[in-house]
Amino acid sequence: MPTLRLALSQVNPTVGDLAGNAELVRTWSRRAADAGAQLVAFPEMMLTGYPVEDLVFRRSFVAASKAALEQLAADLAADGLGDLPVVVGYLDADGPPQVSGDAQPGRGARNAAALLHSGGVVATYFKHHLPNYGVFDEDRYFLPGDALTVVRVGGVDVALTICEDLWQAGGPFAVARQAGVGLVVNINGSPYELNKDDIRLPLVRRRAAEAGATIAYVNMIGGQDELVFEGDSMIVGADGTLLTRAPQFVEHLLVHDVEVPAAGEHGADEEELADGMRVVRRTVESLPPAPTGPAAAGGVMEPVADEAEVWQALVLGLRDYVNKNRFPSVVLGLSGGIDSAVVAALAVDALGPQRVVGVSLPSQHSSEHSRADAEDLGKRTGLDYRVEPIQPMVDTFLANMSLSGVTVENLQARVRGVILMALSNQEGHLVLTTGNKSELAVGYSTLYGDSVGGFNPVKDVWKTLIWRLAKWRNADAASRGETPPIPESSIGKPPSAELSPGQLDSDTLPDYDALDPILIGYVDGDLGRKGLLESGHDPAVVDRVLRMVDTAEYKRRQSAPGTKISIKAFGRDRRLPITNRWREQG
Ligand SMILES: Nc1ncnc2c1ncn2[C@@H]1O[C@H](COP(=O)(O)OP(=O)(O)OC[C@H]2O[C@@H]([n+]3cccc(C(=O)O)c3)[C@H](O)[C@@H]2O)[C@@H](O)[C@H]1O
Ligand SMILES: Nc1ncnc2c1ncn2[C@@H]1O[C@H](COP(=O)(O)OP(=O)(O)OP(=O)(O)O)[C@@H](O)[C@H]1O
Numbered sequence: 132m133p134t135l136r137l138a139l140s141q142v143n144p145t146v147g148d149l150a151g152n153a154e155l156v157r158t159w160s161r162r163a164a165d166a167g168a169q170l171v172a173f174p175e176m177m178l179t180g181y182p183v184e185d186l187v188f189r190r191s192f193v194a195a196s197k198a199a200l201e202q203l204a205a206d207l208a209a210d211g212l213g214d215l216p217v218v219v220g221y222l223d224a225d226g227p228p229q230v231s232g233d234a235q236p237g238r239g240a241r242n243a244a245a246l247l248h249s250g251g252v253v254a255t256y257f258k259h260h261l262p263n264y265g266v267f268d269e270d271r272y273f274l275p276g277d278a279l280t281v282v283r284v285g286g287v288d289v290a291l292t293i294c295e296d297l298w299q300a301g302g303p304f305a306v307a308r309q310a311g312v313g314l315v316v317n318i319n320g321s322p323y324e325l326n327k328d329d330i331r332l333p334l335v336r337r338r339a340a341e342a343g344a345t346i347a348y349v350n351m352i353g354g355q356d357e358l359v360f361e362g363d364s365m366i367v368g369a370d371g372t373l374l375t376r377a378p379q380f381v382e383h384l385l386v387h388d389v390e391v392p393a394a395g396e397h398g399a400d401e402e403e404l405a406d407g408m409r410v411v412r413r414t415v416e417s418l419p420p421a422p423t424g425p426a427a428a429g430g431v432m433e434p435v436a437d438e439a440e441v442w443q444a445l446v447l448g449l450r451d452y453v454n455k456n457r458f459p460s461v462v463l464g465l466s467g468g469i470d471s472a473v474v475a476a477l478a479v480d481a482l483g484p485q486r487v488v489g490v491s492l493p494s495q496h497s498s499e500h501s502r503a504d505a506e507d508l509g510k511r512t513g514l515d516y517r518v519e520p521i522q523p524m525v526d527t528f529l530a531n532m533s534l535s536g537v538t539v540e541n542l543q544a545r546v547r548g549v550i551l552m553a554l555s556n557q558e559g560h561l562v563l564t565t566g567n568k569s570e571l572a573v574g575y576s577t578l579y580g581d582s583v584g585g586f587n588p589v590k591d592v593w594k595t596l597i598w599r600l601a602k603w604r605n606a607d608a609a610s611r612g613e614t615p616p617i618p619e620s621s622i623g624k625p626p627s628a629e630l631s632p633g634q635l636d637s638d639t640l641p642d643y644d645a646l647d648p649i650l651i652g653y654v655d656g657d658l659g660r661k662g663l664l665e666s667g668h669d670p671a672v673v674d675r676v677l678r679m680v681d682t683a684e685y686k687r688r689q690s691a692p693g694t695k696i697s698i699k700a701f702g703r704d705r706r707l708p709i710t711n712r713w714r715e716q717g
């Protein structure tokens with residue numbers, strides 16, 4: 132059987148940066164060539180970044196993507212890489228003009244892959260299965276392709292496929308079997324969700340069986356607004372053997388020698404096969420010489436603990452949001468509580484302590500331990516720690532307006548928000564907001580107060596998971612002989628907003644140990660009241676919690692973006708009307 136040395140480039144593109152992304156392809160193709168690769172693959176929509184959303188409707192953007200692809204092919208040849216087949220994702224269009232005012236906006240646009248060789252585009256493939264659920268809206272943007280592209284590379288038939296093609300049975304992988312291909316390259320923009328890697332491997336195995344071929348799966352890494360991509364690139368043999376698997380959340384060149392059956396008789400250039408799909412065949416004439424030595428061992432990355440995985444996802448999501456939007460630094464309020472402590476530790480891991488400003492904003496209700504814990508966090512992490520007392524400003528409001536009760540509670544949170552935004556305007560920091568998913572679910576935050584900010588690293592993290600993350604991060608530091616970043620007393624103390632004397636979260640909310648399972652069932656699991664009661668929850672608590680969730684939609688709709696880590700994050704994953712009289716019954 133012929134052996135082909137594959138290189139999968141698990142890289143971090145930036146949406147809209149066509150020149151920068153093309154440069155990444157050139158750099159990583161050079162690395163692949165230096166490693167002796169005979170075919171290198173890059174992720175879905177590599178040239179444009181992913182997802183590009185309504186940029187698809189910009190004719191100028193589509194034209195720029197196509198031009199960048201042609202230019203890239205020429206540049207690779209000029210770099211001396213003309214012999215190396217390079218598979219790269221990009222945005223194409225072969226339909227009528229795209230204007231968002233059209234009856235069918237975006238029709239004609241294609242989520243495409245190209246194989247570049249000898250200075251040109253040898254073959255293109257258009258994604259067949261378009262995901263249109265959860266965070267994906269690809270029916271809004273793209274037309275599905277109806278042809279499987281098969282390229283003969285060094286005596287092996289290689290089929291090109293894109294992400295969702297792998298998630299559905301039938302279509303390209305079934306056609307690949309009929310076409311007798313030896314290898315299917317699948318390029319991805321598959322966003323992270325906790326435990327998705329456990330689904331991905333069996334899925335790739337199923338498709339290997341369906342196609343009767345080796346599968347080379349390459350996924351991007353990096354943050355893009357609310358999504359973070361983890362990589363998890365891998366190669367699985369036709370018999371389901373996991374041959375190699377890349378680490379998550381880091382750029383990586385996965386190089387592996389695969390033995391693939393030699394291609395048979397060359398079929399017709401175009402023929403109709405199963406599922407109404409055609410096969411289009413192309414040939415790459417020359418290849419880099421077969422490598423003399425073995426490929427450096429790619430290895431098989433073992434899964435890590437859930438907390439470690441989520442921590443890495445949150446760090447990368449935050450780092451890329453800050454850096455790709457070109458913020459020099461971030462600022463957040465440090466209350467001495469667990470949420471702001473975890474966000475500060477994430478920010479320090481993402482950006483380094485010199486790019487994180489933490490501000491203690493004490494009022495007359497702030498306890499001594501809160502101030503001390505905030506200061507202790509500052510010392511442990513080395514961030515830029517500051518103190519800005521808010522009581523004089525709150526008192527000025529109260530001297531000029533007659534306010535009482537919750538209004539005064541919210542006033543304190545809002546004065547803090549004003550101060551953080553002032554520091555942002557004055558010094559250029561991005562404000563991080565710290566509300567966890569449980570608080571967002573029940574609306575336990577002050578609009579334009581503690582919810583103020585441009586990005587929320589823990590938006591999709593349930594409160595009970597916040598505690599687990601804090602404990603894991605501290606233990607991880609201790610195991611390396613480092614100072615744990617989060618003060619133990621911030622982890623142990625009962626949660627409190629400290630907006631009125633002796634206030635505790637438990638005055639208003641059920642304990643988080645009782646609250647979170649109900650919220651997880653209702654939000655992540657889409658259970659109704661009946662389903663929640665069948666799961667054994669107290670009916671009175673369920674009714675109270677569901678009401679809080681339903682009536683807090685207006686707060687969530689105005690909330691800052693934050694990294695998705697769960698199966699259903701607030702935002703695009705869960706779209707509900709704000710004006711809504713429907714309440715769960717019986
Ligand atoms: N449907 C709708 N569409 C648009 N806006 C709507 C609305 N319904 C109310 N509103 C507006 O929202 C206002 C009420 O919201 P808001 O001003 O936020 O105030 P509200 O939700 O009444 O109070 C905030 C609660 O969060 C607690 N809190 C605050 C800060 C931090 C923490 C924490 O521990 O993390 C907890 C605080 O103790 C208090 O119980 C209304 O006065 C109205 O202006
Ligand atoms: N005294 C304070 N000094 C600085 N920031 C504060 C202070 N109090 C609240 N904040 C900010 O407002 C956010 C909401 O905090 P709050 O104490 O009201 O409840 P929380 O959701 O339990 O958060 P945490 O666990 O961080 O205390 C905090 O995470 C912090 O960013």
Ligand SMILES: NC(=O)CC[C@H](N)C(=O)O
Pocket residue numbers: 175262267293294295296298319320321322
């Ligand atoms: N870009 C895509 O087609 C992604 C869809 C796929 N179900 C995934 O999450 O991996």
